[in-house]
Amino acid sequence: MGKFNIPQTALGLTSVAFLLAFFFGGKDLIYATKVLLVSGLVAAVACAVFWRQTNWKTWGMLGSLLVFSGLTVYFDNEAFIKWRPTVINAVLCIALLIMYYSKTMPFKYLFAKHLELDLPDSVWLRQNIIWTVYFFISGLINTALVVFEISNEGWVIYKTIIGPILATLFSVIMIANLYRESKRYRALAEKRENLGE
Incomplete structure (x- = not known):
């Protein structure tokens, strides 16, 4: 499949379906959640049948989407889908803190090889804390x-537009910072080598 991440794209399309269903379906959050549930099921089936290499993160996101949208539809209660982002962020915070104390470096696994970053483990571990704060x-x-019971329209706009934009900007800033750090560490390593000669 190359570098085009089909499962991630399928997951993103569920958010687009939710957004469109909300604004073109009379701004009815329950209706939009029904569309989200159906699109989530389609995405899960497609990933299971065609892209079996889908990682645990994608399955976790799809699973949480199906659980919270399913509860919302079953109980006809908007609260479930609205609390989903809080629960997901809390789980990510706890997971990253556990990884930090167990010296596990998920960001090194994700970025070091692909972006050719040469950084000490302390920098990668610090990413756990930075992202914990972000989440x-x-x-x-x-x-x-x-x-504070913001309107459904306000919540949907934050959840599907503002939140992803902020996440993208934060990711770009963090990757740029990692590049800068890598460049600095390489310069220091070269300086030490030159002094050693």
């Missing part, structure tokens, strides 16, 4: 939107 703040924002 904590994201979860806090969603919690505030739900607790």
